[in-house]
Amino acid sequence: MPYLLRVELPDVPGSLGRLAGAIGEAGGDIGAIEIVEKRHDGTAVDDVLLETAPGSMPDSIVSACNALDGVRVIWISRYAAGGNIFLDLEAVEELTAEPEVALDRLIDLLPVTFRADWAARISKADGIVYTTAAAPDDLVWVAVDRAAAVESDDDNAVMAVARLNKSEVVIIGRRGGPDFLDSEIARLGHLVGLAMSISRAAKAPAH
Secondary structure (H helix, E strand, O other): OEEEEEEEEEOOOOHHHHHHHHHHHOOEEEEEEEEEEEOOOOEEEEEEEEEEOOOOOHHHHHHHHHOOOOOEEEEEEEOOOOOOOOOHHHHHHHHHHOHHHHHHHHHHHHHHHOOOOEEEEEEOOOEEEEEOOOOOOOOOOOOOOOOEEEOOOOOOEEEEEEEOOOOEEEEEEEEOOOOOOHHHHHHHHHHHHHHHHHHHHHHOOOO
16 A cells, blocks of 8 residues: 655755654555655654555554654655656656646646645636645635645645636645645645746637
């Protein structure tokens, strides 16, 4: 069973090796590691994609990680994205491959790119424009000037929003957390801006 583990650890040489060793001893097999954020306090936040051996429990992996000095598991959940971690550049490549539908394609890609459960395009005038299958059906326009975390009516969900243009926003959500990091919110704003630029370029008249 694939899982995605988000962990805070000291940003010093050897930390990833100790983490990998603890995960392996607890029955986990690491498939990929991505640095999500480096903090000014000397810690880093990493996402670890892993598979569990038959009979191994994710709780055992969490306990093994938390037992390491300076290490804290922020979140672990099942990961059903086919075992691949999509980076922002890979998402941009997909958008540029189909620029005419870049805005809708962006919504399809955001849940994988940000380990979210759903994404949606919301119009100020018309409400929901385009969503992934798991998105709530009561989403509404949120007025923002820049990407930001927003409160959800669902106590078990966290959301982030970014302005797409004057009349539309993009919202992504996670059920059960974790909260969106500042670095993730900045990435969301940047990626949404790129998608808008790609879409505009596709619609511009040829000279």
